[in-house]
Amino acid sequence: MILASTAMADVTLDAVVVTATRTERRVEDTPVRTEVISREEIEKTHARTLKDAIENIPGLQLREVHGKSGYELSLQGLSSDQVLVLIDGLPIAASTGSTVNLSQYLLSEVDHIEVIKGAASAQYGSSAMGGVINVITRRVQAGFSGSAAVDVGSYGHQNDSGKAWGAGTKHGQFRLEGGNEQWRLRVSGDTLDDAGFAVKPDGWARQGDASKRQQLGSKLSWLPQANSEVWFEASRYLEDDVQRYQQYVPPKLIPQEKTEAISRDRFVLGAKNIFENGTRVQLQLLDEQYQSLGQAYSQNFRVSQRDFNQQLNHLSAQVDLPAWYGQLWQLGVDWRKERVSQSVNGVSEFYGDKRVSKESRELFVQNDIFLGDDWEVVLGLRVQDDSDFGTHAAPKIALRGNVWESGDWKMVVRSSVGQGYRVPNLKERHFLFDHSALGYMVLGNPNLKPESSKSWQLGANIALAKQFSLDVNAYLNQVKDLIQIDESNAVKNNGIAQYTYKNIDRTETKGIETTLDWRIFRPFNMNASYTWNQSKDLNGGRELTRRPAHMARLGFDWQIAEGSEFTLRSRYQSAELISSDHYSAGWTTADIKFNQHINKNIKAYIGIDNVSNVQRDFSNQNDFGPISGRFFYLGTAFAWGNQ
Template sequence: MSYSSLVTQPPCRIKKTALLLLLTSSFAMADVTLDTVVVTATRSERRVDDTPVRTEVISRAEIEKTHARTLKDAIENIPGLQLREVHGKSGYELSLQGLSSDQVLVLIDGLPIAASTSSTVNLSQYLLSEVDHIEVIKGAASAQYGSSAMGGVINVITRRVKPGFSGSADASLGSYGAQNDSGKSWDAGLKHGQFQLEGGSEQWRARLSGDVLDDAGFGTKPENWSRQGDASKRQQYGAKLSWLPQAGDELWVEGSRYREDDVQRYQRYVPPRLLAQEKTEGIARDRFVAGAKTSFVNGMRVQAQLLDETYNSEGKEYSLGDLMSVRRFEQHLNHLTAQVDLPAWYSQLWQFGMDWRKENVSQSVNGVSEFLGSQKVSKESRELFVQNDIFFGDDWEVVLGLRVQDDSDFGTHAAPKIALRGNVWESGDWKGVLRASFGQGYRVPNLKERHFLFDHSSLGYMVLGNPNLKPESSNSWQLGGNLALSRKVSLDINAYFNQVKDLIQVDEINAVTSNGVSKFTYKNIARTETRGIETALDWRVSDQLNINTSYTYSLSKDLDSGKALTRRPENMARLGLDWEVLAGSTFTLRSRYQSAELIDSAKNAHSDAWMTTDIKFNQQINKNITAYIGIDNVQDTQRDFSNPNDFGPISGRFIYLGSRFAWGS
């Protein structure tokens, strides 16, 4: 009996065993590997093919065969996703469907992760030893995770601890060739290692994990002072303890500690000469989560999680070796979430929930606050959400949702959503699925946009907060479908249209330059829109060969000025190939293309198009050991660092080798 046919029966006609199977699926299905199970679309477990909201998944197998080390590495092959460097930081942020990282929620098991500078989540600051898979929702169709997710949701799902005992260890070395910091091509420019130990009984289970990524940085001319690639050492350690007193019930606590040390080296022109500059930054993130979930005999499920996270950084700037300034940033984030899933009631599944979030932030330079008029700023929000999942037979499903947000500074706002899924055609092994959704987005200005005096004079710019900013709001439409031939061919097409009111963006046109420092502020753009079409084709040519490709066309415009929005390329494409050359020998290729992008609308300046290709080879030595080698950016595509309008890839060709050892269940 199918999932949808089961829930369309009145309760009196559903057999007790089948009802329990359905309604405890959120606790049991995570162990099933026959079909990918996702949670982000509806905040409840569903097979990815059955979700009413289109969900893209990066599996653990994909992470391992592409040797991804950070969250940035793991998601860089998602169709239509754009990665950008975080200004003044060693890391990356993202853009989805023409909307920036401030408008995309990044979550760990459904809970937010602290953003550097209280704004953008740095994707390089999360390592992957604990990750099972990553789910991506595009557009504002998932009201369950916050109406502020105007551009979408990236939800990192950690591994479920299983009974028994198992573990894994992974180590690799890599070189930037002639650009190595040491100037010697065969030195190790990057070192990476990770481990995981887990296991226990049916009632008690535990996990320990660790991940270290030590990057010496690189320079196009290593003999010079400047380094185009920052040196960084990132460390992440985690532990989790779970108690499962009976089937369907679980209590758990988990904690993680992240540490990062960065060094940037550059030169600043002070007539009549260039002066050697250095910036160091030490980052600490401590994250603690406690959670509980239970299921009742009648099928009702209740779950709750509490997050406490601190994120601190200390940056020091030097000129000719002399300490010039010390910047300290402190952030404390608390988040409580709870939800109740009611038993199947005729053809409906009801869900109710709440979120409470509080954030405190302070930042100072040389002991003087960088907030306009205060030492510390804070904000608090309370949100309620409700969802009704309605099934019409085995073929059609409608999801209705509403989220109400009450913000401490901006009052109350309600954001609805609706999603439709239908099996519109089935013949033999062919199947056609239609998906359509509408969602409203709403995002209040973050603390950085409203209050920061963000002084990066050493890097040539300064950004001033604007306390008069208004909240952003959006209407997001998504319409698409999937045509599949069994498990051999799958074609996805999705069109999107986002109308954004009061989009918050740095005002680049009205920047003022004084003593070589450009001063910017934030502004609201009254009316903007992003629209485009995404296509993806997956073709399993044979049991040994799989090919996937995608193309995204996107347009973004300021409707008042008629000009395109900056840093949003019109065309992006992806190509992937996985070939099992021999039993246990796998060749993997991932290629990315991005067209030219507008950098300065006033001067009509563009950054050129670029393309990179990564190749990987994995060789299984025995059932426990796998050796691998990879070349990232085979073409050695790298930006012209003398051109401030070139935003192509930072790193050139990178070659590495490593091995993975896994044992146990």
């Protein structure tokens, strides 16, 4: 996976990361276990969206966002509502008021991605109980450079056109940047046009939604002196989706269609300065607007229109003090406000108000203590004041130690204990999701209590220079008042099943993750991981749904010849509980990629995703295997200047 944790192969050993302690550190020196997806891995596997980029992370589960064209994630048995997704340390708007759709972020600006698991990351506040995914964008370079790539792909006989060699997808991206020592500018764009697919292309229903995603971004940086920078970023994301399905109305199936038009406008103003005494100050201000217009049709007649609007404002300020008696102190504040509205046919889907909002103010303090050359302790505390739920404090402690070193061999241990805290989001408390046409409704519960957790992480890494690395990590997450939909107690009203959210008193997820990276010989790397997870409702002793017990990853990278590289990425997921007595079967998929560098500027590439064509049974509502079958594509990329 060329991503793995704290000390992996070549490119990750010297990577500089920021998420673990909110300061720049080499990944192998971080006191909190950090996993990195490098730009090299993104380009090698031809990832197009954030979902594609993170799918090989050990222990990460991808799930479809219910009723949407996209994916959410689960880490260590904790759901996407409990994992915080960030862009350069700032939140990104959730597509449904709670869950970030990983398919709605394209990658032309991305440098690398950092992953922290568990509540040791609670320094980032509410929604970070299960971990943090932090997307780090490229720093704009002086001079002039750029890149461009295009590719086309096919779902074979499942292409919506019915033509096996037709273009099922079209993708293109570009990046241009340059400047001098004081002023620098980047402009980038990305588009992904997917025509969708169908098991029977000549029928109405389409199992793979049609979607067109476009993202434009720019960043202007001013560097008045060597240790200062002021920047402004602006980006726009557009998406158009079309879902086609059939609903059974005796005695026949009735064609149904749902369209959704999405826009996201994101603006960031930031500044940082390093003073002569070593004090570092950084300030960032975010304004993001997310809008969605969904329309449902039955036999070409529009039956409903859903309007969703969300505004997200976030202010983050951080001060890092110079080293003092082997200690690094850090202080910071975060302020965040969300305003959300949603209506169907002009009628609000909130109880009472047409628009709801929440505001939080958070203070964090951290002390990084170095105990000689081999040991380090990080003490942290975050105090959060929420407009609806008052004040809560969440402490954490992390320990890192170099316990053994002999020649090129080195062993490092890491452990952490942290408290997590998440207030119910606006969707869980106030939304009324009326999907009566599909036979159900989801009702918000204004009486929900906040979730709280304790997370224990204990692991060790043993490495031989840049040739071998083995990482083993055990975790335990104990969650009080876990929020999820109560599927066991649906109320029937005029034939419509009504579900609501509830708190589960005591739950826990625990498991072990192992990751191996081995350069067997110079042109051949192997990387593998295995995760065992157990998730339970401690009151009833029942297994929690949608949390597979076993997941594995296997990858090979083979430098066949100078400029020619073959890559394999394989994923396994065991059976997962869907309801009280139904399981979705386990599955295994494999992707193969080939990159050929024609010269120092141009490369051609091809790939086959899901080589063995593993696909769910769409007639079985309890089958949550892969949606897409075999997918073939080819493309070319061009780059010049500083990369």
